[in-house]
Amino acid sequence: METTHREIVNYWIGHQSECGLSVDWREAEKLCWRCAHKRMLQRCHIIPRSLGGDESPSNLVLLCAQCHAEAPNVNDPEFMWVWLRAHAVSFYGTYWLERGIREYEFVYGEKPFSGLTNTDELMKKVMDVAQQIFQKTSTHWGQGKINPATWAWVFRQIDEEARETID
Known part of the structure; x- marks a missing residue:
C-alpha cells in the first residue's frame, strides 16, 4: 500500500522542525514544501529508489511536479532538508x-528597476x-503559475515602460 500524504x-x-521551511506542518498536505504553492503534490523520495531508498514516510517529502523534477537525487538524507x-x-x-x-538578473546583468525612485x-x-503585460503571458499547461523566465520578461517590460515615463 502506498504511503499517504497524511502519513508523510x-x-x-515528529522528526523535523518546520523552522526555515517554506510551509508549516498545518498546511504541509496542501502546499509544496519547497515553493509553497497549492498544487497537486507528489511523493518525492529523499533517497531515490535507484540508490536504495524505500517507500517509508521517513524517505518521502511532498513537492509539486516542478519542484520534484528539480529535487536532489543523492544518497544523503540530510541534503534534502538543506x-x-x-x-x-x-x-x-x-x-x-x-x-x-534572479532570472532577470541572470539575463540582463542587473536588478530590475535599478536606479528608479519609488514615487x-x-x-x-x-x-x-x-x-497590460500580463495579458501577453500564459502558463505552461498543468503548472498553474508563471515561471521564472516569464517573470523576467514581465519585469523587463515594466522596467522599460517605467524608464520611458521618467525620461
Whole structure:
C-alpha cells in the first residue's frame, strides 16, 4: 500500500522542525514544501529508489511536479532538508516571483528597476503596465503559475515602460 500524504506529514512533524521551511506542518498536505504553492503534490523520495531508498514516510517529502523534477537525487538524507531550507521564502506564493527576479538578473546583468525612485507616479505606471503585460503571458499547461523566465520578461517590460515615463 502506498504511503499517504497524511502519513508523510505526521512522520515529519515528529522528526523535523518546520523552522526555515517554506510551509508549516498545518498546511504541509496542501502546499509544496519547497515553493509553497497549492498544487497537486507528489511523493518525492529523499533517497531515490535507484540508490536504495524505500517507500517509508521517513524517505518521502511532498513537492509539486516542478519542484520534484528539480529535487536532489543523492544518497544523503540530510541534503534534502538543506535544499528545502535554502529555497524557503518568507511569504507564501512568492517563490516563483523571487526566481523570476534572479532570472532577470541572470539575463540582463542587473536588478530590475535599478536606479528608479519609488514615487506615486511610478507606482501608478507600474500597475498600469503590469495589467497590460500580463495579458501577453500564459502558463505552461498543468503548472498553474508563471515561471521564472516569464517573470523576467514581465519585469523587463515594466522596467522599460517605467524608464520611458521618467525620461
